[in-house]
Amino acid sequence: MAEKAPRALLIKNGIVFDPLNGIDGERMDIAVLNGRIVEDVPEKEAYVIDASGMMVMPGGVDIHAHIAGSEVNAGRLLRPEDHFKDVEPKTATARSGVGHSVPSTWTTGYRYARMGWTWVSNPSMPPLEARHTHEELDDTPIIDKATYPLLGDCWFVMEFLAAGMIEECAAYVAWMLWATKGYAVKLVNPGGLECWGFGGNVKSIDDVVPYFNITPREIIRGLAKVNHLLDLPHTIHIHTNRLGQPGNWEITVRTMDCVRDIPGTSSTGKRSIHVTHVQFSAFGGDDWASMCSMAAPIARYVNMHDHVTIDMGAVVPGDTTTMTADGPFQYGLYELTGNKWINHDVETETSSGIVPYHYRRKSLVNAVQWAIGLELALLIKDPWKGAFVTTDHPNGAPFTTYPRVIEWLMSVKAREKTLKRVNKRAIRRMVLPSIDREMTFYEIAILTRAGPAKALGLENKGHLGVGADADIAIYAIDPDRIDPGRDHRAVRRAFERAAWTIKEGRVVVKDGQVVSSPRGRTFWVHVELPDWTEEAIRSIGDAWTERYTVSFENYPIPKHYLARPYKVVRKARLEA
């Protein structure tokens, strides 16, 4: 039986979309042996899935969703009413769980798998909270995961960069990735979070951070150079300054432009920056009354440059929970809504905040936000640059709304239906009504799996070529027979309930039901460093003791702490 993880699997006659291998809706078979895609397997020895009349894609890849860690868990505690309204009972093959916007760990894994997603990047880990984050990631079944430590406001990082010690900074960042079992360098409102420690924020990328004599521009450029020196699989991953404020689109363009000249890595090529959930960073206007969409100039910049990738951070109307490391932004949101809130300072590293939020179609600002997310994806010509499908879960909406986002991207009619129901005054402040682009399944496969996998430098994910991990989604929809523009609802329904999801060659979902829950892997990056760096890192020990509540020796995650780690090895471009 499928549940017993057959060694060999054969998916016959599906219509395959595999953009990384240039396959655009071809009828073909996919063979799997021992968890990997192979050329062929003998049909007699294989578990055969008849996929005729169905669509086959690589498993979905989410480049940015908050699914684990202290912030997510604090969100769970803050919102019992969120659990109350979304309850999943136990089945013969799955555990019970709760939560709409901040679901429990097991439910998170199940819901991704049910949509055919098999990879999720947890994008915002205070390094000090790494243990908690990994404990929750280990408890999130099926999907493979990675997590990005927040390094943009780390005192040691800022000090090394301010002193021009870029190589030492690189060694420290590599040590942090090792110590926290992280995958990429995350920046949230760089410099601004440190200012928040004094009740302030930065207004431009050239404001000076108090006591550190460094600007956001210098932090962003410095960490982009570090990223290059460490030859990391992903670029720096940034949540811009002034996020969520009217008129912030200019700072977003400046942020992208400030690293234009910095080279990428052996995985990322020309790319040197990933700007995340850009919807929140593409506001025009001087205040909330004049707020409007500025997705167009951002998309134009991305179209004209090759060093940037972005993801959407789409807003879908409904109730959700906002949570970011951006303390000042979250406090502003509390002041705006009067909702219950949490704000927190993580020692020398970062801040964080949580505020429940209800996006309303009839709200001018929310309707514009909804449009911006879609505009970004529709106005960027080359989908390999983005805007990859995310909702910045749960900030713009829970990840379970991806099928809805796909529906809007594929159908003008679906967009028009929603446009009829949004705030009328918002229409003039967006460009969405004038966009007639309807994405193809091939483009959707890029935005939801191939594109983010490539941006993350995941060689064996996001495609179905020989040697790739056998993470496969099969949707009960016949792309040859359906017109997604017209039958957009059928598209949504198909993505909501994968007919089959296969993880490492094992059937995990069948007809939208979880049938088995193997443990997924957690990817982390080990950078090989020259010997001198050891002394450089150890030399911060004294300063460390003064600043942290945890000793330098106890800080790193112990060996064997992760249940199923997957080490990605890189070699630093540092002088010996």
Add this chain to the structure above:
Amino acid sequence: MAVCAEVVLKPKKALRVPVYAPCIRPDDFAGLSEAEIGSLEVLKGNRKVRLAELFEVKGDAASKPEELTICLSGDFGKVRQVGFEMTSGRVVVEGDIGLLAGEHMRGGTIEIHGSAGSWLGSRMLGGTIIVHGSAGDYVGSSYRGAADGMRGGTIIIEGDVGSELGNHMRGGTIEVKGSVGLFPGIHLHDGAILIRGDCEGRPGAFMMGGKIIICGHVPSVLPGFSIIRISKSVKFGKEKIEGPFYTFVGDLTEGGGGRLHVSKERNSHLSHYESYL
């Protein structure tokens, strides 16, 4: 088949485990025979069981819920969610009732001769609940963490109630003839609360609107409240409650504009507020 206007449930033996029984309401019983009622499912602990396994069921139900009375005879202190979202008819409880009686109730009447557990009438939209004994915490309140308290209907409690009465209440009236615990009317948005007895303290914290009347003793009034007048009497629905009352506006820490009326006679220790008038 003889159709009775009344269905009687009696525990077969004392319940030791909580039972979730939202189906004990006229809407679900209407038109069912004795046997059919007995076969309705409830949760005993984490197990599904039939009503007839736990209770003796007597009587076939009237076909319309509004003509039906469900009588709960004996100790129902472990039975929760009775009258959940009911729209009409009557539930009469001869003894005690457990948590969440009348949760999200829309219409009809629940009359409890004994005492009620916590979360009585939480998220209530309409109808009437009368308790002859006392009630627990969170009467007429929202679900924990949410801001959707009672929106309509009437709750009358002859005995005492616990803390956080009317949490996030947005409409309707609650009358308590006995005393109340801490934080009555916390996060009150609208509606009226009348407390004829004493209050343990901190009435109206975070209130944005609505009205709280306390005829008995209050240890103190929160600093977020400002005195605006002494009222001779205060209206509670159609009734005129004779004072005099110290009338405060608050909770100003939240920018609220609710009214808190506290008996002048029973609270001479608050007389210093008169100097601010």
